[in-house]
Amino acid sequence: MRAKPDVKRGIRSNLLFAMGGVIVGLVAILTSFQISVQKQLMETERDRRVALMRKALVERGTIISENLARQVKNDIASFNFSNLSEILANAVRENKEMVHAVVMDDNRVAFVHTIHPELKHQVLAEPADLQAASAREFSVHEYRLGGKPVVEFVVPIAFTSRFWGWVRFGFSLSALNDEIVESGRQIESARRRMVARSIAAACVSILFGAGVVLAISTKLSKPLINLTESANRLATGDFAAADEITVHSRDEIGLLAAAFVKMAQDLRATYAQLEDYSRTLEDNVVQRTAALTRALDTLKAAQGQLVQSEKMAGLGTLVAGVAHEINNPTNYVHNGAYNLENRLHQLKAFILKLAGDQVDSAIRDEFDSRFQALFSNLKSVLNGTDRITSIVADLRTFSRLEEAEQKRIGVVGGLKSTLSLVQANYKDDVEFVCDFRDDPVIECWPAQLNQVFMNLIVNGCQAICKRYGRNRRPAAGRLSLSTHVDGGMLIICIKDNGCGMPAGIKDHIFEPFFTTKSVGEGTGLGLSISFGIVEKHGGTISVESEEDTGATFVIRLPTGA
Numbered sequence: 320m321r322a323k324p325d326v327k328r329g330i331r332s333n334l335l336f337a338m339g340g341v342i343v344g345l346v347a348i349l350t351s352f353q354i355s356v357q358k359q360l361m362e363t364e365r366d367r368r369v370a371l372m373r374k375a376l377v378e379r380g381t382i383i384s385e386n387l388a389r390q391v392k393n394d395i396a397s398f399n400f401s402n403l404s405e406i407l408a409n410a411v412r413e414n415k416e417m418v419h420a421v422v423m424d425d426n427r428v429a430f431v432h433t434i435h436p437e438l439k440h441q442v443l444a445e446p447a448d449l450q451a452a453s454a455r456e457f458s459v460h461e462y463r464l465g466g467k468p469v470v471e472f473v474v475p476i477a478f479t480s481r482f483w484g485w486v487r488f489g490f491s492l493s494a495l496n497d498e499i500v501e502s503g504r505q506i507e508s509a510r511r512r513m514v515a516r517s518i519a520a521a522c523v524s525i526l527f528g529a530g531v532v533l534a535i536s537t538k539l540s541k542p543l544i545n546l547t548e549s550a551n552r553l554a555t556g557d558f559a560a561a562d563e564i565t566v567h568s569r570d571e572i573g574l575l576a577a578a579f580v581k582m583a584q585d586l587r588a589t590y591a592q593l594e595d596y597s598r599t600l601e602d603n604v605v606q607r608t609a610a611l612t613r614a615l616d617t618l619k620a621a622q623g624q625l626v627q628s629e630k631m632a633g634l635g636t637l638v639a640g641v642a643h644e645i646n647n648p649t650n651y652v653h654n655g656a657y658n659l660e661n662r663l664h665q666l667k668a669f670i671l672k673l674a675g676d677q678v679d680s681a682i683r684d685e686f687d688s689r690f691q692a693l694f695s696n697l698k699s700v701l702n703g704t705d706r707i708t709s710i711v712a713d714l715r716t717f718s719r720l721e722e723a724e725q726k727r728i729g730v731v732g733g734l735k736s737t738l739s740l741v742q743a744n745y746k747d748d749v750e751f752v753c754d755f756r757d758d759p760v761i762e763c764w765p766a767q768l769n770q771v772f773m774n775l776i777v778n779g780c781q782a783i784c785k786r787y788g789r790n791r792r793p794a795a796g797r798l799s800l801s802t803h804v805d806g807g808m809l810i811i812c813i814k815d816n817g818c819g820m821p822a823g824i825k826d827h828i829f830e831p832f833f834t835t836k837s838v839g840e841g842t843g844l845g846l847s848i849s850f851g852i853v854e855k856h857g858g859t860i861s862v863e864s865e866e867d868t869g870a871t872f873v874i875r876l877p878t879g880a
Contacts, residue, residue, distance in 0.1 A: 338531070342524040350517035354510050361509065365502035372495050376416070376470065377459060383414065384472040384488045385457075391422060391486045392476055404431050416490045418469060424484035427452050434464075447471065451487050461492070468492035653704035660697045663690065726765070730809070730876075731758035731802060733765050737772040738800065745780040745796075748789050754801040759809055759878045767852045771860075774845040775813045775872050776800075782817025782870065808858075809876045816869040825864055 387410055394403040407420040411433050422431040423443055432438045447462050451473045458473045469489045476483045667690050674683075734755070742751055776798070783796030799814045820828070829850040853860040857877050864870035 338525070346517050346520055346524065350513065354513050357513065358506055358510060361502070361506045365499065365506070368502070369495060369499055372498060376490060376492075376495065379416070380459075380470065380472050380488065380490045381457075383410070383417070384474055384486075387420070387488065388474040388476070388486050395422075395476060395483060396478065400430055407431050408433055410488075416494070417488060418464065418491050419487075419489040421451075421487040421489075422484070423448070423452070423487075425452075425482055451485055454485065455482075464489065468496060649704050652700065656697050656700040656704070660694065663693055663697070725762060727760050727762050728765055729758040729760050730763065730765070730768055730811070731755045733769045734772050734800065734802070734811070737769050738776060741773065741776045741780060745784070748787075748791065748794055749780050749783050749796040749798050750794050752797065752799045754799070757802055757804040757809065759804055761809060761876055761878050763856055763876070764852075768856070771849040771852050771874070772813075774849045778845070779813060779815035779817060779870070779872075782819070783815055784817075786816075786818040786867070804878060807878055809878050811874040811876070812871060813874075814869065814871040819864045819866045819868045819870055821866045825862060828862065829860075 387407070390406055391403055394400065394406070403422065407422070411417050411420055419434045420431060421429065421433070421443075423429045427443045427448060429438045429441055429443050432443075447460070447464070450460055450462075451471065454473045455475055457475070460471045460473065462469060462471070468491075470492055471487055471489045474486050474488075476486055667686075670686070671683075674686075735753075738751065738753070742749075779798050780796070783798065787795040795816075797816050799812070801812045801814075803810050828846050830847060850860055853874055853876070859875045860872065862870055862872050
């Protein structure tokens with residue numbers, strides 16, 4: 320006997336939460352609106368009271384300031400400054416709201432300062448003093464004095480003949496601020512009481528709604544439980560569950576039951592069709608996946624080969640152009656220097672012959688010295704042309720333009736030529752160490768192997784420069800190249816002490832387009848192409864590296880022995 324799913328609790332909980340949410344939401348909205356209106360009314364009343372208090376303070380301060388100003392003016396006119404100081408000090412003591420009184424002339428020199436008597440006869444330069452000194456009419460300013468708010472009444476003092484200065488009276492706004500704070504407390508207290516009443520009303524409403532929800536859920540739960548049980552059986556593949564459902568009403572639940580029966584019948588027919596389709600779908604997916612995998616591998620191989628071909632074609636064009644443009648003028652210079660050397664020997668012999676055997680030895684020595692300098696310069700020219708010819712030969716050896724086909728040849732010559740080309744750019748940064756113990760003749764494509772050597776040597780030099788920097792004296796970088804034969808395999812090792820690489824990078828360096836270089840410094844194809852070239856020769860290429868210790872690339876090529 321199947322256990323019926325316990326869905327009554329879920330229906331009641333959902334309806335209860337829904338009803339409670341609606342009630343709470345309505346109460347919250349109404350309460351928020353009521354609180355907002357009440358708070359606005361209370362804040363309006365507070366602002367009105369504050370405004371009245373401020374107005375009353377200003378009116379009192381104006382009356383007091385004007386009355387005191389008249390007395391001050393009389394004392395100033397009679398130069399009775401001692402009486403002036405006593406009047407203002409008594410005014411500050413007797414008026415609880417007044418905090419200070421200041422009298423200063425038009426040069427801002429203080430004659431009376433009730434807060435800081437030590438400033439008497441000194442020029443006042445505080446921001447409040449500067450603001451007061453800018454007034455030419457009765458004005459009122461607010462600022463903070465000692466961290467407390469103050470309103471200051473500034474009364475200009477002028478006589479018939481000239482403008483004399485100002486008298487300033489400061490009144491405390493602390494009482495006004497205390498009123499604002501107290502009003503805020505009252506508003507917050509009223510808001511809390513209203514929230515408490517709203518919560519109580521919401522609780523009563525939720526309890527009433529819960530009773531309604533329980534009654535409704537009881538009526539709805541039974542047919543829904545039966546429908547849920549049948550749906551669970553249908554989900555396990557028991558399509559006979561739909562035959563046990565009976566429709567008793569035409570309400571929404573009855574319509575749902577009828578739709579469920581129709582759906583079960585359609586699912587039964589569809590499931591039978593899907594079983595037929597599933598038998599063949601897996602085979603089709605496997606075949607299609609295999610075909611796509613083969614196509615992707617072919618595309619990658621073709622892409623790498625295309626890039627390699629383009630590189631070699633460009634290199635061949637470059638070498639052909641270099642050979643054509645450099646060899647001919649180099650030969651002209653070399654032959655001309657050689658002929659000039661012979662002519663100089665002939666000229667020297669001719670001059671000595673003309674001078675005869677009686678020439679002074681000092682003259683003969685000076686003559687030999689001058690000709691020796693010319694011969695030395697010619698030797699430098701001849702050495703330079705020999706160097707140019709050697710570089711062009713290294714380029715031709717590296718590219719092997721005449722050796723596009725597979726042939727049997729030793730690879731050490733190509734390795735040396737490639738090293739010579741790279742060494743010119745890194746001779747000040749890297750120490751190159753060679754140990755070519757064996758150079759067997761192997762079946763290979765020389766130009767392609769030279770491309771592999773170039774990629775590995777340049778990468779090693781770049782790793783060294785990345786770790787130690789360039790133009791370091793003495794050079795801290797070291798690149799070692801070695802060859803030896805072991806068990807019918809030619810082992811070529813290229814080792815550097817550069818920045819190395821972590822395991823996460825080492826596992827991907829032979830993948831196409833994978834690179835750790837910045838944009839514009841590399842494409843991520845050099846090592847991938849090198850891997851393909853070595854595989855094409857029936858060999859292997861591997862790398863051992865740790866971060867900040869360097870890297871060692873090992874190429875193994877069959878000797879055919």
